[in-house]
Amino acid sequence: MPDGCSEDNGAERNPPLIATQSSSFAAATVKCPIAGIGTLRADADQLVKLRRQPGVRAGKPFSPAFLKHADDQTVAAVAVVAQTIAKQGWDDRSFRDWGVVAAPILFGRFGNEAALRRFVSEGAWGISPHMIPHHSLHAVAGTISQAWQIHGPNFGISGGPGAAAEAFLVAATMVSENNLPGLWLVLTGFDPEYIPEKGAGKPTQPTTCLAAALALTPDNPSAGLPSLRVGCETQHQDDPHSSDFSLRALVNHLECKGNDGHGQWRMPGGVDFDWQIEAETQR
Amino acid sequence: MSGSDVCITGVGAATPLGHAYRTIADNLLAGRSGVRRITAFPVDDHPSQVAGVVAEIPSPVSIAAADFAALPKIDQLALWCCATALEDAGWWKNRAVVRVGIVLGTAADWSALWETDGLRGGTQIYEPQQHLESVVHRTRRRLQLSGPGVSVSAACASGNYALALARRWLRMGWVDVCLAGGCDMAVTPMTVAGFGNLRALSRRNDDPAAASRPFDADRDGFVVGEGGAMFVLEPMASARKRSARIYAKVAGCGASSDAFHMVIPSSDPQPAIAAVRQALVDARVDPADVDYVNAHATSTAVGDVAEAKVLETIFESSIERIPVSSTKSMTGHLLTGAAAVEALACIIAMDQQAAPPTINLDHPDPECNLCHVPHQAQQRAIRTTISNSFGFGGSNTCLVLQAA
Known part of the structure; x- marks a missing residue:
């Protein structure tokens, strides 16, 4: 059983997984097959190893320098995509025309903390030229695009605590256009939150980088794959089935329940957001 | 006209060329430069010392000037652009009766917060922030918008992605009206230093107005700037029905x-x-x-x-x-x-x-x-x-x- 799947964690962390009956799908609902799902939990030591070798692409290892300047969340994102591709046996598959949407949470704090200290002590020359390209919000999606030669659209989402929920809305929007053969939706964040220890180059307490990758493909009823359904409508009253959406809850759910089950979670700011992952072949 | 056509009916902007549509248009067509020597912070040790800087952003009518002045610059920019765009489109007073969404192109939400605070001696970067809202949700809450809000970042391409997503949300029926655009207040000490050390910026520090020279043989890098624009997007059919001014079709x-x-x-x-x-x-x-x-x-x-x-x-x-x-x-x-x-x-x-x-x-x-x-x-x-x-x-x- 993966970490986080104990009885105690499951009850506390997983949101209620309820029947598909939904009260808030009045506007267009997007449903698409999930061709592949991957999750990853990496502590500090594992991140060091993954930075040197996050996996393979097209059967070959990455250059050890590929992620040299990357943020830890970028490292986890590349690794979880590599693992998902390996798990699906897609080593020879081309993702050339796919899109990439990546939603890191509180991205770049480690790099920003180090940069801030150096700027205060050394002035302008203390800022690394790698700071902006690799610690800005677009960096995770841009790196994945570069890693797998993905030439479709790539961009970052949010960067804030609500990043995962925003990413589902955006991914659904992109898939609904029906002009991409597939879309990588990649979510990352630290659990517990990464709080840097001043001047120490490490967090104040041990923390784990979580990552989830979903390979979404346009609707194809004959595919027989688990599917993701996303809808969005403003609700003006509390829904007892909704609860706060989080990356931790999603990763726990994917690891504990696999592809089956349903989630109905609430987006920050009062907009309700329903998503469901259902294994249609098992129904 | 197609039933799925989406158009722009409102504009809000704050740029180095002004804060009002007419002023920006006049300056843009007169060929005036908004690039100046940076005075907001010391730049003597920066390789590039010039930028396109926005003047003080006015407070939208809905927010008390003192409250507005206390907000982070990026919040001021987003609020000004969104509120003036809604007002320009004629939706401001009726924004509660329609689902107004917001798609904001931005990149420096958290890093800007940490930098500004840290350089003032603050410790926010060392404090838990999972409870904090991002700028798009702060803007959404302050303007009492009822539709969804997301922020997107593709660096310099962010605003175009925002307009594309907003157009799609309208077609999907997720919103009735959608704010979309991009805002950035990147003329900060660490950003200017970062781009400068990347050797991406012009070093024509003695002649700021001549520093940004795209396509010119004597160009030597870009000039960083700050500002943004937000647009009100809505279905063409509803805009025509209410006789709104239509600036453009998002074609x-x-x-x-x-x-x-x-x-x-x-x-x-x-x-x-x-x-x-x-x-x-x-x-x-x-x-x-x-x-x-x-x-x-x-x-x-x-x-x-x-x-x-x-x-x-x-x-x-x-x-x-x-x-x-x-x-x-x-x-x-x-x-x-x-x-x-x-x-x-x-x-x-x-x-x-x-x-x-x-x-x-x-x-x-x-x-x-x-x-x-x-x-x-x-x-x-x-x-x-x-x-x-x-x-x-x-x-x-x-x-x-x-x-x-």
Whole structure:
């Protein structure tokens, strides 16, 4: 059983997984097959190893320098995509025309903390030229695009605590256009939150980088794959089935329940957001 | 008119050329530079010391001036742009009766907070922040908007992605009205230092107004800028029904990735060509029918030439007569705010029937053999425009706007 799947964690962390009956799908609902799902939990030591070798692409290892300047969340994102591709046996598959949407949470704090200290002590020359390209919000999606030669659209989402929920809305929007053969939706964040220890180059307490990758493909009823359904409508009253959406809850759910089950979670700011992952072949 | 057509009915902006549509239009078409020596913080040890800076952002009527002044700069910018756009569109007073969504192109939400606070001696970067809202949700809450809100970041291409997503939300029925655009307050000590050390910025510190010179043989890097623009998007049918002013139809969007390098544009122009072609196909526009091109052209040696090759390929022989300019010559490069402000430049071009100029274009680079608009605006019939925005991370985007 993966970490986080104990009885105690499951009850506390997983949101209620309820029947598909939904009260808030009045506007267009997007449903698409999930061709592949991957999750990853990496502590500090594992991140060091993954930075040197996050996996393979097209059967070959990455250059050890590929992620040299990357943020830890970028490292986890590349690794979880590599693992998902390996798990699906897609080593020879081309993702050339796919899109990439990546939603890191509180991205770049480690790099920003180090940069801030150096700027205060050394002035302008203390800022690394790698700071902006690799610690800005677009960096995770841009790196994945570069890693797998993905030439479709790539961009970052949010960067804030609500990043995962925003990413589902955006991914659904992109898939609904029906002009991409597939879309990588990649979510990352630290659990517990990464709080840097001043001047120490490490967090104040041990923390784990979580990552989830979903390979979404346009609707194809004959595919027989688990599917993701996303809808969005403003609700003006509390829904007892909704609860706060989080990356931790999603990763726990994917690891504990696999592809089956349903989630109905609430987006920050009062907009309700329903998503469901259902294994249609098992129904 | 198609039933799925989406148009722009409201504009809100704060740029180095002003905070009001009329002022920005006048300055843009007069070829005035908004680039100045940076005075907000010491720059003596910075390689680049000039920027396109916004003047003090006024408080929207809905917010007390003292409360507004206490907000972070990025919050001020987003609030001003969104509130004035809603007011301009005629939705401000009725915003509670429709689902107003917001798609904000931005990149420096948290890092800007940490930098500003840290340089004042604060410790926010060392404190838990999972409970904090992002700027898009703060804006949404302060303006009491009931639709969904997301922020998107593709560096300099962010604003075009925001407009594309907003258009889609309207077509999906997720919102009735949607704010979309991009905002960035990137003229900060660490950002200017970071780009400076990347050797991306102009070092023409003794002549700020001449520092941003896209397509010019003597260019030596871009000039960082700050500001942004937000637009109100709504279905064309509902805009016509309520007799709203229609600035432009959001006719086409295209996007691709170089998958080449996090900073350097690909030497292969095909990915960028694909983005422009996709936008033109989406808009059902023949390249020969484009009346004005607002180029991404940032004033870097590699980027300007790469874009010129893209335009030559797309427009073939028509490139000799389709005016191409880079308004970054006047505003500087507004990073995640750039695409939105350049969409505004296209709207102004259609509204005023004039192509804005590329100032400082004294000696056009022979490798950028385009139909330039040097120094002065050119009066022309303009109904269809394209705006290219290419960003770090290899993002290429193109937006087609048309007169309605």
